[in-house]
Amino acid sequence: MTLKELRERHAYRPVDIAAQCNAGMATVRAWERGEKKPSPPQIRALASLYGVSIDEIHCAIEESAQSEE
Secondary structure: OOHHHHHHHOOOOHHHHHHHHOOOHHHHHHHHOOOOOOOHHHHHHHHHHHOOOHHHHHHHHHHHHHHOO
16 A cells, blocks of 8 residues: 555545645655655654554555556
8 A cells, every 4th residue: 555545545635644744745745656755753653643553654655666666
């Protein structure tokens, strides 16, 4: 599951994720396209927000990067 799929599953908008992770909307979109990776504190925030493990977030980050290749 990609970061975008996780976000959509929880019915969040990019602006919601940006606010929770102290990031800009362009940065959130870059994460979802696999162009950038969130920092460790942002990864923890994402895991908490989605109710998943940090390992699951790392898998979603990798899946996001692969889906754009």
